[in-house]
Amino acid sequence: MGEPAAPPLALVTGSNRGTGRAVRSRLIADGYTVRCLNRSPCADHDDPVTVDFGDPAAVARAAEQVLADAPRLDLLVVNAVTRGFGAVADVTAQDWDEAVAVNLTAPVRLVQAALPLLRRAQGHIVLMGSHAGSRPFEGGVAYCATKAALKQVAEVLLMEERRHGVRTTLLSPGAIRNFDDDHSAYKMSVESVAEVVSWAASTPRDTVLGEIELRPGRLDTPPVVGLDRLQHV
Template sequence: MPDLPGPLALVTGSNRGTGRAIRSRLLADGYAVRCLNRTPCADHTDPVTADFADPDAAARAAVLALAGAPRLDLLVVNAVTRGFGTVAEVGARDWDEAVAVNLTTPVRVVQAALPLLRRSEGHIVLMGSHAGSRPFEGGLAYCATKAALKQVAEVLLMEERRHGVRTTLLSPGAIRNLDDDDSAYKMSVESVADVVSWAAATPRDTVLGEIELRPGRLDRPPVVGLDRLQYV
């Protein structure tokens, strides 16, 4: 197989929002970027799309997306579903989809990519969330799957460093993922992409196991001071 002129990245969920910004930043960094999305990107042709609710199909799609690649330098697992519902109300379909998209499919995609990542001593970035450590009402499926993803990242850190593969869990807070969101209390998708780029550029003898990323400005919370104890 021919070698690549520069590093190669695979990004899931890169057709909008944070994923699109990550793809753009990595291209600016000199990566060749291959995408794995549910639907094709508007600005280029995706040869492979995947139903992330079907983990085995997503794994096969990852193999196809990496076909012919001699190595993989960076894997960014960003695709997510954010279905919400209380414990009493969340439907079986919404729960199963969250477990598949947010937890099982990331594991399957990592498994598919590991041979090429080991060959290049590459880097995995798993996109977590504050929801993984800060649960909230109505967020059962999202909070639970993001908390479990943190454990996936920790196990990968223990198991794969012996093969030269590093893993970073990036856990951001509120992001302006929608094009019409101009909140001053959320992070821009470009800023989050910059942190992904920074994590991937760390020296090979170091690894950022987890990055907890918060907006630079904080709105006044509805409950402050001692009164918070009434709402735990």
């Protein structure tokens, strides 16, 4: 009998807390070998390479280092994010530039570095988007703009990479309980979001979930309802 097949390999960014940590744990439970790429090391996982996601060139080099001995990559989950807020009139150059670098340019550089191994495995890319990409809000210009642009990156990847067997899913969630002290009944748990990532990655190879729009199961009463909404667009 031949040697047993190696477990599938996943690379997850931003996996040292919150949603990313839950995704990492769920994928390990699913049987993946998980490698991480974070700003700071995980307290409970071996990930010796860290990187400043505000430096996209460094992200590409770090990804190559993390995957240097990998024969293939079955799943890439791009989760690292920055959420600097500010009105158009007030957002600082530093906050704007950081949002573009972390939320948009770094994911592209990461995908570019991983694509040869993803093609070899006919693997899957999951880009973590946000409702902010299609539902802009005051004070969120940098976050909303970069998440909207990431949606276009996902669409182009869908058109370009399926011919190579690589599928892309944009997961666009609403409010998540990303912090341990957040117990809101109107947000999703990080474990629930991780389950959806797992589900998206396990779909049959002749299908792809291009975008998953994920909302909390319960809805709080909005501040403006009914016909009055028309005055607040």
